[in-house]
Amino acid sequence: MKSPEELRQKLARQWDLPSVRLNQLLNPLAWPMVLNIGKPSAQCFNSHTSKVQRHVEAWREVKVGTIEWADIAYRCGAETVSVPMKWCLRNPSEWVAAASRRSVSDEYAALGYLVERVPAHFRQLLISRRNLWRDKPKEEVIQAAVLASQLSPGCAQGLPLRLLSGYGVDTKFFERNELLLRKMLDVMFEGEASVQGLCGFLDAYDDTSHWVLVTPLESGLLPFNRQQVTTSELAQVALPGTRLLIVENQKCLHQLLELPETIAVLGCGLDLEWLCSGQLRDKSVAYWGDIDTWGLRMLARARVKHGKVTSLLMSEDVYDAHKSRSAVREPVRAQDTPPAGLTSAEAALFVRLVASRKGRLEQEFIPRQEVRAVLERWVSSQGEAKL
Numbered sequence: 001m002k003s004p005e006e007l008r009q010k011l012a013r014q015w016d017l018p019s020v021r022l023n024q025l026l027n028p029l030a031w032p033m034v035l036n037i038g039k040p041s042a043q044c045f046n047s048h049t050s051k052v053q054r055h056v057e058a059w060r061e062v063k064v065g066t067i068e069w070a071d072i073a074y075r076c077g078a079e080t081v082s083v084p085m086k087w088c089l090r091n092p093s094e095w096v097a098a099a100s101r102r103s104v105s106d107e108y109a110a111l112g113y114l115v116e117r118v119p120a121h122f123r124q125l126l127i128s129r130r131n132l133w134r135d136k137p138k139e140e141v142i143q144a145a146v147l148a149s150q151l152s153p154g155c156a157q158g159l160p161l162r163l164l165s166g167y168g169v170d171t172k173f174f175e176r177n178e179l180l181l182r183k184m185l186d187v188m189f190e191g192e193a194s195v196q197g198l199c200g201f202l203d204a205y206d207d208t209s210h211w212v213l214v215t216p217l218e219s220g221l222l223p224f225n226r227q228q229v230t231t232s233e234l235a236q237v238a239l240p241g242t243r244l245l246i247v248e249n250q251k252c253l254h255q256l257l258e259l260p261e262t263i264a265v266l267g268c269g270l271d272l273e274w275l276c277s278g279q280l281r282d283k284s285v286a287y288w289g290d291i292d293t294w295g296l297r298m299l300a301r302a303r304v305k306h307g308k309v310t311s312l313l314m315s316e317d318v319y320d321a322h323k324s325r326s327a328v329r330e331p332v333r334a335q336d337t338p339p340a341g342l343t344s345a346e347a348a349l350f351v352r353l354v355a356s357r358k359g360r361l362e363q364e365f366i367p368r369q370e371v372r373a374v375l376e377r378w379v380s381s382q383g384e385a386k387l
């Protein structure tokens with residue numbers, strides 16, 4: 001048999017489980033919630049009669065929800081005994097009241113205030129991810145929901161987030177609420193804000209600096225085999241070698257091969273401002289990214305920042321060769337029209353991808369031997385151009 005306090009503790013623990021909160025707060029069919037109390041065993045009734053009496057009295061004092069009672073006949077008892085069997089709670093308010101915990105009631109009140117004032121599609125996020133809002137002023141959470149509903153891919157147009165105007169927030173708002181905004185945008189754009197990072201998704205200049213993976217493709221070109229470096233550092237150093245290979249995703253490192261005079265930088269995303277550095281002006285630069293609107297947008301950005309950039313494995317021929325086996329739907333497009341910086345063929349591919357049901361071919365699905373053959377041809381063509 002369970003006491004009221006035991007079940008109160010259970011209800012409080014259930015509140016802390018995101019899946020239970022979601023179900024109980026959003027699913028009308030989850031009610032009523034029925035908790036089994038359990039009847040006293042015959043041995044308990046015979047040996048601990050006073051304990052059973054206290055148990056029964058404790059349940060008679062419970063005023064939240066309804067208690068189902070049953071008349072139980074025990075062998076040593078002269079009459080049947082009415083004992084509590086089930087505790088029935090009819091709605092979330094009774095659940096919170098029954099838990100009898102200040103923290104639970106405070107969070108429930110805060111959630112009630114928030115869900116009435118944010119768009120419906122954010123409610124599940126707020127219920128399941130208390131850490132996103134619990135320590136923030138409620139009005140700021142509501143303001144974040146309004147802001148997230150106004151944002152769209154690329155809307156920053158290269159400005160730092162803190163300098164965006166026209167959204168009714170102060171310059172520190174993005175900094176204070178980066179995670180909350182990113183998760184809200186994930187709800188609206190199928191997780192793409194977390195994949196790209198908030199700055200990348202909004203096309204904002206990341207003035208906090210971005211970490212990338214730098215690896216020399218010729219032994220001895222750098223005093224390390226690979227290292228995480230900030231893009232602000234890349235803009236300030238004179239890298240050795242004559243060639244620079246920019247790769248969208250770090251997970252494609254295993255597809256590369258040894259190339260003379262070449263350094264690879266992986267994982268830049270849209271943070272390509274460092275390519276404006278005069279330290280890199282004389283280098284031959286190639287870009288390899290996903291064949292989708294985001295990859296082509298990053299290629300275009302690289303060209304705008306550096307000048308002449310060779311695209312590798314980002315053509316219509318490569319897409320056609322692998323689309324049947326590896327192309328997938330692009331969850332969120334970077335934009336609907338080709339960005340400045342693409343060649344006419346690349347712009348035509350961009351338009352085709354926008355119109356395609358499966359407009360995304362991720363670079364890691366291109367066979368390693370094909371990647372390496374293209375990289376070797378790029379190096380060979382660079383050598384021939386210098387003759």
